[in-house]
Amino acid sequence: MTERRTVDASLERVLREERTRLIASLVRILGDWDLAEELVQEAAIAAIEHWPADGVPRNPAAWLMTTARRRAIDRLRRDARFRDRLEQLGQEADEMDRPIATGGPLATDDRLRLIFTCCHPALSREAQVALTLRTVGGLDTAQVARAFLVPEATIAQRLVRAKRKIRDAGIPFRVPEASELPARLAGVLAVLYLVFNEGYLASDGSVVARRDLAADAEWLTSLLVRLMPDESEPLGLLALMRLHLARVEARFASDGSLVLLRDQDRSRWDAGAIGEAGRIVERALRMGRPGPYLLQAAIVAVHATAPSYAETDWAEIVALYDRLHALQPTPVVALNRGLALAELAGPVAALSEIEPLAARLDGYHLFHAARGELLRRQGRLDEARAADRRALALTENPAERRLLEERLATQDGA
């Protein structure tokens, strides 16, 4: 007999590590996402029944996979809808009883197929996010709903619709071909970064589920890195996330208000984590032709390794923004370049750089906050106040609001 507690602990550990692989493999065999989830659940229940008496198997992941696959075959045999599929899979069925190797050839890993299918461009971005968190990340519907502050029924419906579209529209379960890979990989990274930012930026410390979301996104990205070790952009995104997380403790004051980079207590940054992330950036840069996530990570790495705000290598940061702008000529990148330029060439030069962006960034609160800052530094206080008020009207994030309100109060008092 094995103690129930030991069984629970082993099961929890193996499910956390192997659940995605189990789901992915079953989706490929069955082509049915709901059934795949059901079978993993059934295999877990079987483990709770058998392991206490038989002992925890030597390779628990393989045991779960074999159990789930056997049940899958039973289902296929019973269900007329799957008869064709069963014939098709006749060859594979023999292999199913054999324990599956963990850590097999990465190029054909089912988890990679799962990630690319969840992030297929024929699905809405909301559906991509929900499906990735639910199926790859293993969050339940309630957790996804809590993290995005939407009703559980909305997420449940999104998932049902997405799975139905995958089935009815014939979205294939595979890694895209080489010619399609750059665009499709960019789509996957966009989903992961969106999830991360939802947890990291939107967090004001009051909703714990959102900070967990940043950790989930980091885990999913590290999985992607393990599955595609030769691609530099997933490495770039992973380093970017880790550089943000390494400094998360210094982002908020004890009263929950946001602390700007310039005012952060750098001794509260995790220097070890920053060093590791910096090494990832260097390794990825050596792969050549850096993409937008890697360049952003390189920029953040310069900030994170500077001894103080004043001693930051602003010339390097402006140069990196130039390269980023060449790849992504968006007004937001131009705005950030302008802000770095302010430290290198002063607020007058920076302001004349960002003013032309006004038409395109009028609805973006950070544009007005940046303008307010540059105007204040030139002593143009009335204009600065007007810009800060415009920024305040455009954001609902409580931490950002508090910062702007404080700024306005200080100026009014001055």
Add this chain to the structure above:
Amino acid sequence: MKYMLLIGGTDDGWDHMTKDEQDALYRRIGQWWDERTAAGEMLEGHQLQDPSTATTVRRSRDGEVSVTDGPFVEGKEGIGGYGIIDVPDLDAAIRLASSWPAPDTLEIRPIIVRDAS
């Protein structure tokens, strides 16, 4: 899998072309269509007359029929033609639609195939 390609969009792209350019584009579309047909991907399809020639027939639940002028989806983008394609999956359908030579918008709709048995 079989899909229907609904080919449409606004007239903007076409309106900006000269007659010669339009003729050249029609020839490219004809060639594209022939190649897809020869490859067994395009099963059938047609160009349609302008949406202004459309007539809409509506039959209500109590059996009342009304006939009106115009397409049933009013909007800037109208359907100018369709094709029925047979390809392995949605990615292949997207690739096929992406290679359409004209500045148009294409909608890919899976076709429900019912077994004869």
